[in-house]
Amino acid sequence: xxxxxxxxxxxxxxxxxxxxxxxxxxxxxxxxxxxxxxxxxxxxxxxxxxxxxxxxxxxxxxxxxxxxxxxxxxxxxxxxxxxxxxxxxxxxxxxxxxxxxxxxxxxxxxxxxxxxxxxxxxxxxxxxxxxxxxxxxxxxxxxxxxxxxxxxxxxxxxxxxxxxxxxxxxxxxxxxxxxxxxxxxxxxxxxxxxxxxxxxxxxxxxxxxxxxxxxxxxx
Amino acid sequence: xxxxxxxxxxxxxxxxxxxxxxxxxxxxxxxxxxxxxxxxxxxxxxxxxxxxxxxxxxxxxxxxxxxxxxxxxxxxxxxxxxxxxxxxxxxxxxxxxxxxxxxxxxxxxxxxxxxxxxxxxxxxxxxxxxxxxxxxxxxxxxxxxxxxxxxxxxxxxxxxxxxxxxxxxxxxxxxxxxxxxxxxxxxxxxxxxxxxxxxxxxxxxxxxxxxxxxxxxxxxxxxxxxxxxxxxxxxxxxxxxxxxxxxxxxxxxxxxxxxxxxxxxxxxxxxxxxxxxxxxxxxxxxxxxxxxxxxxxxxxxxxxxxxxxxxxxxxxxxxxxxxxxxxxxxxxxxxxxxxxxxxxxxxxxxxxxxxxxxxxxxxxxxxxxxxxxxxxxxxxxxxxxxxxxxxxxxxxxxxxxxxxxxxxxxxxxxxxxxxxxxxxxxxxxxxxxxxxxxxxxxxxxxxxxxxxxxxxxxxxxxxxxxxxxxxxxxxxxxxxxxxxxxxxxxxxxxxxxxxxxxxxxxxxxxxxxxxxxxxxxxxxxxxxxxxxxxxxxxxxxxxxxxxxxxxxxx
Numbered sequence: 001x002x003x004x005x006x007x008x009x010x011x012x013x014x015x016x017x018x019x020x021x022x023x024x025x026x027x028x029x030x031x032x033x034x035x036x037x038x039x040x041x042x043x044x045x046x047x048x049x050x051x052x053x054x055x056x057x058x059x060x061x062x063x064x065x066x067x068x069x070x071x072x073x074x075x076x077x078x079x080x081x082x083x084x085x086x087x088x089x090x091x092x093x094x095x096x097x098x099x100x101x102x103x104x105x106x107x108x109x110x111x112x113x114x115x116x117x118x119x120x121x122x123x124x125x126x127x128x129x130x131x132x133x134x135x136x137x138x139x140x141x142x143x144x145x146x147x148x149x150x151x152x153x154x155x156x157x158x159x160x161x162x163x164x165x166x167x168x169x170x171x172x173x174x175x176x177x178x179x180x181x182x183x184x185x186x187x188x189x190x191x192x193x194x195x196x197x198x199x200x201x202x203x204x205x206x207x208x209x210x211x212x213x214x215x216x217x218x219x
Numbered sequence: 220x221x222x223x224x225x226x227x228x229x230x231x232x233x234x235x236x237x238x239x240x241x242x243x244x245x246x247x248x249x250x251x252x253x254x255x256x257x258x259x260x261x262x263x264x265x266x267x268x269x270x271x272x273x274x275x276x277x278x279x280x281x282x283x284x285x286x287x288x289x290x291x292x293x294x295x296x297x298x299x300x301x302x303x304x305x306x307x308x309x310x311x312x313x314x315x316x317x318x319x320x321x322x323x324x325x326x327x328x329x330x331x332x333x334x335x336x337x338x339x340x341x342x343x344x345x346x347x348x349x350x351x352x353x354x355x356x357x358x359x360x361x362x363x364x365x366x367x368x369x370x371x372x373x374x375x376x377x378x379x380x381x382x383x384x385x386x387x388x389x390x391x392x393x394x395x396x397x398x399x400x401x402x403x404x405x406x407x408x409x410x411x412x413x414x415x416x417x418x419x420x421x422x423x424x425x426x427x428x429x430x431x432x433x434x435x436x437x438x439x440x441x442x443x444x445x446x447x448x449x450x451x452x453x454x455x456x457x458x459x460x461x462x463x464x465x466x467x468x469x470x471x472x473x474x475x476x477x478x479x480x481x482x483x484x485x486x487x488x489x490x491x492x493x494x495x496x497x498x499x500x501x502x503x504x505x506x507x508x509x510x511x512x513x514x515x516x517x518x519x520x521x522x523x524x525x526x527x528x529x530x531x532x533x534x535x536x537x538x539x540x541x542x543x544x545x546x547x548x549x550x551x552x553x554x555x556x557x558x559x560x561x562x563x564x565x566x567x568x569x570x571x572x573x574x575x576x577x578x579x580x581x582x583x584x585x586x587x588x589x590x591x592x593x594x595x596x597x598x599x600x601x602x603x604x605x606x607x608x609x610x611x612x613x614x615x616x617x618x619x620x621x622x623x624x625x626x627x628x629x630x631x632x633x634x635x636x637x638x639x640x641x642x643x644x645x646x647x648x649x650x651x652x653x654x655x656x657x658x659x660x661x662x663x664x665x666x667x668x669x670x671x672x673x674x675x676x677x678x679x680x681x682x683x684x685x686x687x688x689x690x691x692x693x694x695x696x697x698x699x700x701x702x703x704x705x706x707x708x709x710x711x712x713x714x715x716x717x718x719x720x721x722x723x724x725x726x727x728x729x730x731x732x733x734x735x736x737x738x739x740x741x742x743x744x745x746x747x748x749x750x751x752x753x754x755x756x757x758x759x760x761x762x763x764x765x766x767x768x769x770x771x772x773x
Binding site: 154 | 397399400402403406407409416420421508511515
């Protein structure tokens with residue numbers, strides 16, 4: 001199910017002007033590439049465009065390929081590109097288990113099978129008894145683990161990480177980051193992470209792209 | 220907080236609650252007593268089942284009850300469905316700002332305008348005649364006062380759908396909508412399913428109470444039902460009003476029983492709503508648990524037009540008729556124009572002054588009491604705040620007549636002081652709802668900084684908090700004014716028929732009388748709260764033109 005993520009000459013445009021020099025990059029299954037850059041240069045907008053979420057007045061140009069297939073023209077929900085947000089973005093009206101089931105792909109059918117899949121996912125992130133909990137009662141690290149598993153259960157072909165660890169305290173941060181990277185590797189999913197933190201890039205161990213102003217090449 | 224302070228706070232909150240709720244509670248108690256056959260003024264003392272037996276024997280009662288449930292339930296359900304359907308398209312758009320005037324206009328004014336739009340002789344028929352319909356005289360169609368109450372339902376939806384849409388948009392503004400949409404779409408849900416399953420349900424807690432208020436109002440409304448509703452029989456609130464207004468002592472006690480029955484009807488409907496809510500949530504949860512991505516597609520834009528266009532048409536019809544001279548059917552526009560209806564021959568400007576005066580007084584009182592309430596609010600206050608919404612749920616017929624009787628008993632004459640006290644019961648909860656959020660979100664560091672330079676509690680309130688909160692205070696005042704201006708039955712009964720506001724006059728003139736004058740009253744009744752609202756929106760920007768942080772966005 002996994003694929004290689006390819007970016008070809010990708011830029012984000014504000015009023016038709018590029019925010020940074022075009023980015024081209026290939027991420028292999030299980031690898032985690034990192035995008036670094038000063039704040040305001042458009043790192044998060046780059047991820048939003050790749051996922052299909054970028055809203056006017058911003059626009060993007062270039063191509064996103066999954067296993068050689070161009071998904072640039074597809075709507076977000078058809079791309080099968082998961083996103084991990086900094087604040088986890090759990091839905092407040094659903095329980096923890098409800099959030100996971102919301103993500104779980106619809107082709108897992110039958111109540112028993114779906115419950116089992118959710119229970120197994122909670123087991124994997126060390127929260128075996130959390131299915132009925134209110135997401136608002138979780139700690140920041142727990143929320144992020146649930147969000148990670150919600151994304152993985154949707155069987156994404158690639159995952160985007162939008163500074164997901166920035167709000168965590170340093171000790172939790174290392175642990176959650178290690179867990180996230182391990183799961184992405186285990187599931188052989190290519191991932192692209194945006195971060196301020198050089199430690200994140202080092203832990204990811206993949207290619208590093210520094211976004212540069214449009215007159216200098218991104219490297 | 221010390222024990223003394225806590226006791227003081229509890230005492231003050233109780234005093235405010237008693238003052239605000241007194242008219243409603245006293246009216247309810249007297250109505251209840253009358254329904255049990257107790258009315259010392261007529262030498263009657265209960266308990267006695269007679270009033271209920273006589274009520275049960277009234278012809279058309281069952282039909283009136285059925286009509287009330289049908290029109291109220293359908294109007295509330297339709298308004299909610301339209302609000303849910305319209306919110307995605309309106310979220311973040313400038314068009315949403317145009318909803319505010321629709322919400323500020325009294326129901327009665329909108330109902331008059333809607334009647335002028337869809338009546339057989341109305342503007343719609345004129346626009347399409349004779350070229351499309353072949354009509355040279357108005358058709359004999361019951362497009363208003365129809366026996367099924369469809370015109371009443373439409374008239375209620377006209378006002379309540381924009382209101383619920385506004386509430387929903389305000390709740391959406393507090394949520395990270397773009398992020399939630401992206402999260403759901405990244406999991407494979409199309410925009411429509413993402414709104415339905417992820418974004419809108421997260422706003423539901425903020426919408427519940429307003430939906431219950433709309434349901435209670437739609438079941439109990441008197442003025443729209445008088446203008447647009449069925450007549451043989453009418454809805455229960457209109458029937459109750461007829462019995463009380465007939466002046467026949469024989470019908471007063473059964474009327475009280477009908478008023479109590481109205482309250483029970485509302486209670487039953489709210490229970491029904493809570494049951495429907497559970498079913499709806501279970502269905503949504505089940506769909507989310509199945510991971511059912513639904514059909515692809517975007518939320519439509521049509522509902523936004525349905526929410527806004529008919530009300531805009533009603534306003535246009537009022538405006539046209541108020542300046543019409545001769546206007547023979549089926550001309551699309553008046554043959555001659557005339558400003559006569561605005562001349563004030565029917566007491567137009569006096570009614571406007573009364574509306575403004577009563578509104579200003581009840582808003583000033585409500586603001587002062589709400590500030591006192593929030594300033595003293597301990598942990599008790601939040602629970603008590605829910606109780607303050609009681610007047611918004613209790614049907615006006617269930618306490619207004621009883622209150623008039625109670626006033627007579629203690630020797631108070633009906634008149635504008637009684638009207639202001641009655642309006643306060645409705646204005647205060649809205650003012651409190653609008654102010655409570657910004658009050659609690661107020662940056663405590665500002666108050667600490669003030670205290671640190673020696674400012675006492677009074678100076679912290681007057682010199683720091685209130686100036687910084689100018690915008691929410693203005694919004695609360697505008698909302699409160701609109702609530703006061705729209706009151707019909709409390710104004711009628713507590714004013715003893717002598718306090719004439721634009722709303723009471725518009726309703727009186729709508730049935731019979733000069734259409735041009737009725738249109739002028741209706742339009743001014745709608746325009747006055749809107750003017751107050753626009754002023755309230757402009758004021759903070761003008762006062763704080765050199766303070767960017769306080770200007771806010773209008």
